Amino acid sequence: MAKKKSVAVAFLVFGGLFLQYVMRTTITIAIPAAVEGYHGLNTDLEDIFFRWRGGTNKLVLNYTQLEVGAIFGTFYIGYIPSRLLGGHLAFRFPALRVFQVSLLVTSLLHIWAPIALGYHISVIIIIRILRGLTEGIAFPAAFTLLVEWLPSFTADRARIITTVPIVMYLGFGTGFFLNSMFLPLFGWFSPFALFGIFGILWTAVMETFNCVFDFTQGPTEDDMKDMVKGRKSSSTESVKMNGRRISNNTPIPWKAMMTSGAVLSLVLCEAALKCGQHLVLLYAPTIFSQVGKRSIVEPVEEASRHAHLSLLKHGFPTLNPSAQLSKQRLVAED
Structure with missing residues (x-):
């Protein structure tokens, strides 16, 4: 039974991370299309979606390259600090709940992003910062869940945890492909609604699994015994310490972490990696358009x-x- 629960946790975590990374790619493809005034082959949905604006229902963005860069970059104002916050929340509260909240709020903000883009740049910047805050807590919660439910299956833990980066980049690749297929048919705003709804539905799937297996309470004593059976040189007590959540009264060394050279180096490397990654994504449509002399x-x-x-x-x-x-x-x- 413990093995089934571990597989179910891995399935839910991978699905949630996959959808979050699919949603990250939407705005990268949607903004160049919206700036160029491309509305898709079937525009009835766009007429309904932006009817609140009055006058013409076709939304054309007039953002400069600097403003587009601000929209992309402000995501990390919330994302990088929330990685530390996510570890604290997953430590204090059930990690599944933290992961669910992250996915649900991210999906809701994703659905509202096109309206924010059409309203004012300040609104979309606020949404992007909030997106960073909600997505940043997903990773610590995901790893907490995996470690909590894979304490004794050392080989399985190694395979599953090292699969997380594969899921990330699979989400990136799939997201670019699916966004590029839906955008020409239904308009640049359609992937926002589509993948946002998928994220909400996946949150409901996670809650359904939780009602069956009760993941929020952590592994039971019977689960621990099942885990110990598959491990030769392990005692039940060591597995408990490795798999179960530590007491909530345990102090967190915030000062030591924030003044640690290793932690600060990791934060700096994360910021440089993500900024470089998004610079490539931001300017790629412009480069392709200039070099190929074709609209993106x-x-x-x-x-x-x-x-x-x-x-x-x-x-x-x-x-x-x-x-x-x-x-x-x-x-x-x-």
């Missing part, structure tokens, strides 16, 4: 149009009365 959405639109045409040819066009007309129009354009 042109190849994406072309690929989506051919994919749509393929679905109409090999799918079920009779289910949609207007599908045949769409097929004829796409064939004529092709």
Whole structure:
């Protein structure tokens, strides 16, 4: 039973981290498309989504490159400090709850991001800072969950924990691909709503698993015994200390951590890595547009149009009365 619980925890953690990294890629692709005034092939959703603005419902962003850089960079104002805060919260409270709150709030902020982009730059900057705060606590909570439920399976723990970076970059790669497919069809704002809803649904899935396995209480005595059986040179007491949450009364050495050269070096390296990573993501659309002399959405639109045409040819066009007309129009354009 303990083994099943450990696998379930790993499944939930990987799914949550995957969705968070998918959501990170949305704004990278959406802003260049919105600045260029690209609205997708099906604009009815955009008309409904931005009807509150009055007048024309097509939202065109007029942000400069400096303002776009500020939108990207302010994310880390909240992200880097919250990595330390996340460890404290996962230590004081059930790590699953901390992870759930992180994913839920991130998803809600993701859904509201297009409206903030259309309202004022100060609003989207505030949302980006809040996004950093909520996403930063996810990693400490995730590792706390994994260590808590994988105390004796040393080989499994090594495999699962080292899989976390793979999930991160898999989320990045999948996010860029899916965002690029949905954006040309339904507009630059559609991936915000889509992946935000996925994040909310995954939070509900986590709560369902928690109702079945009761992860918030930590491993039980029976779970500990099952874990000890699979380990030769381990006592039950050592596994308890390794797997169970330490007493909440244990003081946290904040002063020692914040004045430690090792901790400060890690914070500096994290900041440099993330800033460099996002500089590449920020300027890549501009570089491709200047070098290739093509709009950043042109190849994406072309690929989506051919994919749509393929679905109409090999799918079920009779289910949609207007599908045949769409097929004829796409064939004529092709």
